Amino acid sequence: MTARAARAGEDADDLDVEEALALVKDAHDRTAGDHAPGGHGQGAGTSGGSAHRDATEWTEARAVAERAPRLGGGRSTGYLTPVAVPLGSALGLTLTAPLLALTDLPSFDTSAMDGWAVSGPGPWDVREKGVLAGHSAHAPLTDGEAVRIATGARIPPDTTAVLRSEHGRTDDKGRLFATAETRAPHTVSHGQDIRPRGQECRSGDQLLPVGTLVTPPVLGMAAAAGYDTLTVVPRPRAAVFVLGDELLGEGLPHDGLIRDALGPLLPPWLRALGAEVVDVRRVGDQKDALLKALTSCDADVVVTTGGTAAGPVDHVHPTLRRLGAELLVDGVAVRPGHPMLLARIKEGRYLVGLPGNPLAAVSGLVTLAEPLLRTLAARPAPEGYTLPLRDAVQGHPYDTRLVPVALRGDRALPLLYNGPAMLRGVAAADALAVVPPGGAKPGQDAELLDLPWASGGIGVCFT
Numbered sequence: 001m002t003a004r005a006a007r008a009g010e011d012a013d014d015l016d017v018e019e020a021l022a023l024v025k026d027a028h029d030r031t032a033g034d035h036a037p038g039g040h041g042q043g044a045g046t047s048g049g050s051a052h053r054d055a056t057e058w059t060e061a062r063a064v065a066e067r068a069p070r071l072g073g074g075r076s077t078g079y080l081t082p083v084a085v086p087l088g089s090a091l092g093l094t095l096t097a098p099l100l101a102l103t104d105l106p107s108f109d110t111s112a113m114d115g116w117a118v119s120g121p122g123p124w125d126v127r128e129k130g131v132l133a134g135h136s137a138h139a140p141l142t143d144g145e146a147v148r149i150a151t152g153a154r155i156p157p158d159t160t161a162v163l164r165s166e167h168g169r170t171d172d173k174g175r176l177f178a179t180a181e182t183r184a185p186h187t188v189s190h191g192q193d194i195r196p197r198g199q200e201c202r203s204g205d206q207l208l209p210v211g212t213l214v215t216p217p218v219l220g221m222a223a224a225a226g227y228d229t230l231t232v233v234p235r236p237r238a239a240v241f242v243l244g245d246e247l248l249g250e251g252l253p254h255d256g257l258i259r260d261a262l263g264p265l266l267p268p269w270l271r272a273l274g275a276e277v278v279d280v281r282r283v284g285d286q287k288d289a290l291l292k293a294l295t296s297c298d299a300d301v302v303v304t305t306g307g308t309a310a311g312p313v314d315h316v317h318p319t320l321r322r323l324g325a326e327l328l329v330d331g332v333a334v335r336p337g338h339p340m341l342l343a344r345i346k347e348g349r350y351l352v353g354l355p356g357n358p359l360a361a362v363s364g365l366v367t368l369a370e371p372l373l374r375t376l377a378a379r380p381a382p383e384g385y386t387l388p389l390r391d392a393v394q395g396h397p398y399d400t401r402l403v404p405v406a407l408r409g410d411r412a413l414p415l416l417y418n419g420p421a422m423l424r425g426v427a428a429a430d431a432l433a434v435v436p437p438g439g440a441k442p443g444q445d446a447e448l449l450d451l452p453w454a455s456g457g458i459g460v461c462f463t
């Protein structure tokens, strides 16, 4: 680390979130549509020349990606073949069968409190040996008898109620009395503090419907109801191929070479979208390199970065042609990211081609990879929502713009440094705002796409 980097690290320790945001949010007289102080180049919202001639409209592109697995032969549901997995591996997956109770819950009459199981009205003679949770049946109580009982313990037959420990006292002869706190001393209401068998469910009851996302409480519910495994849609297997000979895996940029920003960004983001990342590779710019990489990979979804345009070493389109792949989306009317593409390589195998510019790649990820993976994994669609934008956002004349925003109270604050080659804005963002062609005025409602970790949802499984 250089002295300067070390100093920056020290400074960063002192920054709170607001200060960090001040580095990327609107300040002074810049409009939120600017990409950077003095920003030009890097393609303003209107950059990139004229719209791609056959570009698919942004909403339609997402719909095509979502539908693709349902239409490509194979399973009409679109999702992958369900498997039974141990509870410990099911978090974030979707149930393909309703969760039916395998037992009554509680499965026996249970004490809800620590105290005494009593039979009939008090006072009661207390039996010597108490009842602890996890022990099997005890002898029935006789009228006027009590036994010490723990929360969760099985109720002895002929118990009429449980008297909480703080509501009873024993005299020196070991006789138990209900104290004044029970309002009507000597009596406890029938069934008090007993959880009857089947109170929550009977064996066979439907606890959760098909399509439920497995969350931590679902895992707990399934375990309580007797499950060791759950039948779920497995995670789609994704591979990441990072194209470009100009990319470095470590160190500082030099001699026209730059750091690969997408190799570190994509795998955890794909995991947050529900994928299992099975392969991350750098693929060189030689003519056959991508073809070779694709033919040696059996992932459900291959995500490539770079090489989508028409430059001399942009191999994605020619390789797809050589493979006889079906192009489902070839360019989207969105900025950044318009050269993104989606192809079906063969039945059940997809390629999402992300542009090389890093924010353009993020745009392709949320536009094409997210809905595709969602259908393959049978995950529920995120709830759409809108918030008013705090500031105006410059629009593209024809294309939708995706602009990093920070959520502050009930407003979305557009962030600077949102040019296609920049990650500085999105690195501080909570969501991407969908800005329609022509732009948005201050206070105008914008649709927001939460970044998968920002909502604190189940997407936060990076493992």
Ligand SMILES: Nc1nc2c(c(=O)[nH]1)N[C@H]1C(S)=C(S)[C@@H](COP(=O)(O)OP(=O)(O)OC[C@H]3O[C@@H](n4cnc5c(N)ncnc54)[C@H](O)[C@@H]3O)O[C@H]1N2
Binding pocket: 048, 049, 242, 243, 244, 246, 247, 258, 259, 260, 261, 262, 263, 305, 306, 307, 308, 309, 310, 311, 314, 336, 337, 338, 339, 354, 355, 356, 357, 358, 360, 420
């Ligand atoms: N004549 C035209 N040129 C370009 C157009 C166009 O319409 N006509 N579109 C521009 C737009 S918009 C984009 S986006 C890019 C897409 O290009 P590619 O997908 O072919 O990507 P590359 O050329 O390989 O790279 C573009 C840019 O991004 C950098 N890059 C690539 N990979 C990474 C990475 N893993 N980490 C960091 N940076 C990366 C690369 O060095 C380039 O600077 O095309 C425009 N050109």
Ligand code: MOO
Binding pocket: 043, 047, 048, 334, 335, 336, 337, 338, 339, 355, 357, 359, 360, 420, 421
């Ligand atoms: O405008 Mo490009 O699609 O840089 O992202």
